[in-house]
Amino acid sequence: MKYRVLFVCLGNICRSPAAEIVFHAAVERAGLQDRVMADSCGTASYHTGEKPDRRMLAALERAGYAWGGHRARTFSRRDFEQFDLIIPQDEANRRDILALASRPEQKAKVHPMSDWFAAGETEREVPDPYYGGPAGFDAVVQLLERAMESLVQEMKQQVQD
Numbered sequence: 001m002k003y004r005v006l007f008v009c010l011g012n013i014c015r016s017p018a019a020e021i022v023f024h025a026a027v028e029r030a031g032l033q034d035r036v037m038a039d040s041c042g043t044a045s046y047h048t049g050e051k052p053d054r055r056m057l058a059a060l061e062r063a064g065y066a067w068g069g070h071r072a073r074t075f076s077r078r079d080f081e082q083f084d085l086i087i088p089q090d091e092a093n094r095r096d097i098l099a100l101a102s103r104p105e106q107k108a109k110v111h112p113m114s115d116w117f118a119a120g121e122t123e124r125e126v127p128d129p130y131y132g133g134p135a136g137f138d139a140v141v142q143l144l145e146r147a148m149e150s151l152v153q154e155m156k157q158q159v160q161d
């Protein structure tokens, strides 16, 4: 059984699909693709069924990543059972997910993306780039790239134990 990681943001069209793509690439570089899988979703349903935002796809392409075909979906309580680790991108996403958890084991699976930020990082969460320009999308991709290195190191230990 693979270790299952779920990235969560608000709309599932910007940050969490980017997190899934950047994580997947880091997992492949680490040779863990048979041991770890990832998915992403949003806390809100406005964009369900949509492709990632074209501005995020452009930023990902500038950084050398390709979209794998993900379509936006909304978080469901079933995800607490289907995933081992649930990673909200910002504090509002974290609160919204925790509000849906009914048991301590479910809450224990929820850890903010910022848990994998390096000590020198100035951001405290993955900022929402939706209402800003292209630089904000590039900054999100770069922040995620830095964080995923530590997350994948942790996955390595997790699946070897």
Ligand code: 4NP
Pocket (backbone or CB within 6 Å): 009, 010, 011, 012, 013, 014, 015, 016, 042, 046, 047, 128, 129, 130
């Ligand atoms: P995401 O970005 O949560 O990173 O996918 C957003 C997507 C849509 C909206 C806000 C943020 N929106 O307001 O529709």
